[in-house]
Amino acid sequence: MSYVIAPSILSADFAHLADEVRSIEGAADWAHVDVMDNHFVPNLTFGLPVVKSLLAATSLPLDCHLMIEDPARWAPGYAEAGAYNVTFHAEASRDPAAVARDIRAAGSLAGLAIDRDTPLEPYLEILPAFDTLLIMTIKAGFGGQAFIPELLDKVRQARKHVAAGHLSIRIEVDGGINADTIGLAAEAGADAFVAGTAVYGEADRAAAVASLRDLALAAAQSR
Known part of the structure; x- marks a missing residue:
């Protein structure tokens, strides 16, 4: 199994954002972009104009996490x-599978x-989309929060479901991921990890x- 490390630019220096993203090229797999409305x-935080600028400034794949209303319109x-x-x-969408189809049709992973x-549980049946x-x-919306170990039960549940259904889907975790917690998340079954200060807080x-x-x-x- 391959593992993805996706540093969150929410912890970067916004005044030099393009340089901050370039600083993880060759090391990170993705750059995680937290879009909040x-x-x-x-x-x-960021919107589409910033994402477009970053796409022009780096070859690193951008992992855009949209914490926004009406994703059917914007995603x-x-x-x-x-x-x-x-x-x-999921909480922002009436028909997540339909939004996923539109994202894929536009050329991105969903x-x-x-x-x-x-x-x-209510979303397990649509994971193939x-x-x-x-x-x-x-809790989505703020960086720097403490990791909540109990939420790894969802990761374990998802990993069992993915394995049983032979699904091709990455299980990503976001929030409080650092040297003390990434092992717990990996043990639970995650294979993609968003890390903010654990990367951007280091020289x-x-x-x-x-x-x-x-x-x-x-x-x-x-x-």
Whole structure:
């Protein structure tokens, strides 16, 4: 199994965002872009213009996590712009599978995000429509929150379902992922990890990414 490390640019220096993304090229697998609209979540970050600028500045695949209202209207635009993966929240969509079809048709992988207080069960049957399942290990909307271990039960549940159905889908975790928690998430069955300060808080970003990947691999091998 391959493991994806996706540093979150929410922890980067916004004044030098393109340089901050380029600083993880060659080490990270994806750059994670948290798009917040101050409606679905009480915070405001990036939008499509910033994503377009980053796409022109880096070769690193952009993993766009849309914490926004009305993803049916907005999500395909991120795919059309060239994002590698576009993830939106189940809680914000009336028909997640239809939104996923539109994202894929626009040229991107499609991801479904499940927030802290949302049960996974109602969405298991539509997972074949997606390429990524993003399970929040915090409450969506703010960086720097503490990891909630109990939410790994959803990761375990998802991994069992994916294995039983022979589905081709990544299970991504987002929230409080660092050297102390990435092993727990990998043991539970995650294979993609969003890390913010654990990468951007270090002087050597490449070494931080490599260390996180090694910890995930070691934990998974002991599972």
